[in-house]
Amino acid sequence: MTPKSVPSETTDRLFFYLRPLMCLVNEGTETVLSRELARICRVKPSVVRKDLSYLGSVGTRGVGYNVKSLIESIRSMLRFDQDIRVAVVGVGNIGRAVLEQSRFELEGFRIVMAFDSDPEVVGRRVGKVVVEDSAGLEERIEAEGIRLAILAVPESAAPKVARTLGNAGVKCILSFAPCELAMPSNVKVTCIDLSVTMARLVYHSYSEEQCEGPG
């Protein structure tokens, strides 16, 4: 039971608000109106206000929302108030891209380990970590108490590696392999599936065309 039953759409949007808010704070903006945040995120102002109302009364009537305290409130509600430690498994093209993304640190993630089975890659430094041998994966991840792993291994290896991660106590897997991982329900899996994403995108582009086309 959540304290007051926050709609899941609302929590999804709260995550989404965080990035523009951090941009605003970097630009030195102190206050933001529901109208502005709505414009940036392409939702309605009333949606923003309703969503933020689940945080309590975090705004000031007649003035708007204080950006910094808004970020804090959101991160607190989303259990995102301390850095999340991440392990990357598989250092191919995708794994490298993730490891070299320095932005993650600014956004509350810390990549603390990377694994690969290729001797060519093991021992090399990529981003801020040195790639370790997959052989020690389970033990190392369990020892470090890693909650979230990014799975960037070939599809053929994915289910096996995922099981190992589950045994090591990982609770979340972000997978780039577009296949069923068959994990128990206590391990949450999200799959980045480009085919599905692209197909949806194209579909929606046709629908819009119909709506906006000349009558």
Next chain:
Amino acid sequence: MTPKSVPSETTDRLFFYLRPLMCLVNEGTETVLSRELARICRVKPSVVRKDLSYLGSVGTRGVGYNVKSLIESIRSMLRFDQDIRVAVVGVGNIGRAVLEQSRFELEGFRIVMAFDSDPEVVGRRVGKVVVEDSAGLEERIEAEGIRLAILAVPESAAPKVARTLGNAGVKCILSFAPCELAMPSNVKVTCIDLSVTMARLVYHSYSEEQCEGPG
């Protein structure tokens, strides 16, 4: 106005059903029950039946659904019955990963062009295409009538390149740059935002824990 107002959640799930259905067809399975498809996709059988009912009466009572004709029906409704031609812009780690993903062809996508501005990369063959110079991007994409582009350039370059793509007539952009592209409404943009995805994943893993923990 859609013919009979298909819920957007339903179209989303229909895309999602396609992959397991194609696996089934590859395994030689001819018939599938709503119960099985539901188990694979982790939804309820009644959801599957309701979703598929928007395609018309595509199943046989007492028997199930014919896998092949189901795939055809779904692809037809989703306007996904012919290959989608794709251009990849930016051949760094992510661009390479996309270009080398041979799976896309099996799933209805054909990557026909790739662009980069780095002379080191231009002219090289990656996957099935030869990387072209970004200088010719607008002209080439317009000439080929590309509808969907995958944007895998550094964040700093993303908005500018996106504008060029828009001018070239692209209708859909799948972006890996986690930033606002500020496109007009006739260009649909989907952003692969790992930070948001990871944060949501971790959040949900905590909620589950509460529900399933020992009372």
Next chain:
DNA sequence: ATGTGTGAAGAGCTTCACAGCC
């Protein structure tokens, strides 16, 4: 007997208008 197709009830989210506070 078995599994699909569907109307109607129910749950959840969105929207709007305006009260409340600065």
Next chain:
DNA sequence: GGCTGTGAAGCTCTTCACACAT
């Protein structure tokens, strides 16, 4: 005056039970 906070209405999606087809 200006913008937030919110209850209630409206809408969309989900769920369930059972009629219907094989």
